[in-house]
Amino acid sequence: MKITIICVGKIKEDFYRKAVSEYEKRLSRYCKLDIIEVQDEKTPDNATPAFKEQIKEKEAARIFKYMKEDAHIISLEITGSKPDSVSFANQLNQLAVQGKSHIQFIIGGSLGLHQSVSDAAHQAVSFSNMTFPHQLMRVILLEQIYRGCRIIKGEPYHK
Numbered sequence: 103m104k105i106t107i108i109c110v111g112k113i114k115e116d117f118y119r120k121a122v123s124e125y126e127k128r129l130s131r132y133c134k135l136d137i138i139e140v141q142d143e144k145t146p147d148n149a150t151p152a153f154k155e156q157i158k159e160k161e162a163a164r165i166f167k168y169m170k171e172d173a174h175i176i177s178l179e180i181t182g183s184k185p186d187s188v189s190f191a192n193q194l195n196q197l198a199v200q201g202k203s204h205i206q207f208i209i210g211g212s213l214g215l216h217q218s219v220s221d222a223a224h225q226a227v228s229f230s231n232m233t234f235p236h237q238l239m240r241v242i243l244l245e246q247i248y249r250g251c252r253i254i255k256g257e258p259y260h261k
Contacts (some may be wrong), residue, residue, distance in 0.1 A: 103194075104134045104204045105247060108168050109240055110161050110211035111142035118237045125244035132251035137240075140164035142211045154213050162216035165208060173204040175223040177215055178239060182226030190227070191250035209239050 113119050122137070129135050141164060143157040169175060174197050185193060197205060208219060212235075220226065229242055252259040 103132075103198055104136070105129075106136045106138060106168070106170075106173070106204070106206045107209065107240065107243065108138045108140065108165055108206060109209040109236065110140055110165070111236055112139050113237045113240065115237065118241060121241045122244060125241070125248055128248050129244065129251065132248075132255070138168050140168070145212060155216075158210075158213050158216035159218075161211050161213075162219045165215075165219055166222070169206060169208075169222065170204060173206040174202040175206050175208065175225075177208045177220055177223035177226045178210070178228070178243065179215060179220060179226045180228050180231065180233065182228040184228050184230075187246060187249050188253060190246055191253035194247070194250045195254045207243060209236055209243065211236060 113122060126135055126137070140161065143160050145154065145157055149157070194205070208215065208223065210216075210219070229239075229246065234242065249259050
């Protein structure tokens with residue numbers, strides 16, 4: 103299985119980079135993982151709703167360059183379904199059984215995703231009603247993919 107994470111922005115903090123690197127190493131046993139970072143737009147504190155929409159449109163255009171027609175697209179959005187870890191693993195496994203060999207996860211920037219990206223996704227997933235920094239969300243997503251792979255393989259994983 104190939105998993106691609108398309109995310110807006112770079113990881114700035116070293117501790118996040120180390121966590122991402124650790125999960126990349128762990129996941130190499132289970133899948134081919136690619137992480138694609140697209141440039142984020144700077145958002146001024148006093149940005150109008152129209153200006154924020156323009157920012158999300160620019161980020162969406164960058165995301166669309168990497169979205170593949172043959173991939174199953176999962177956007178990470180607060181309004182998405184909220185599976186537990188076992189359900190998430192089962193979803194990944196079911197996609198593989200259905201012949202979906204490429205899954206792309208989309209993580210938006212600080213303003214979230216433009217509606218066009220949400221509309222293009224096959225499904226939306228949320229890990230919480232809370233809002234997380236997009237850098238931390240990348241680590242959380244990688245951990246849940248790793249946990250899901252272990253669950254699928256019947257391997258132990260701490261709860």
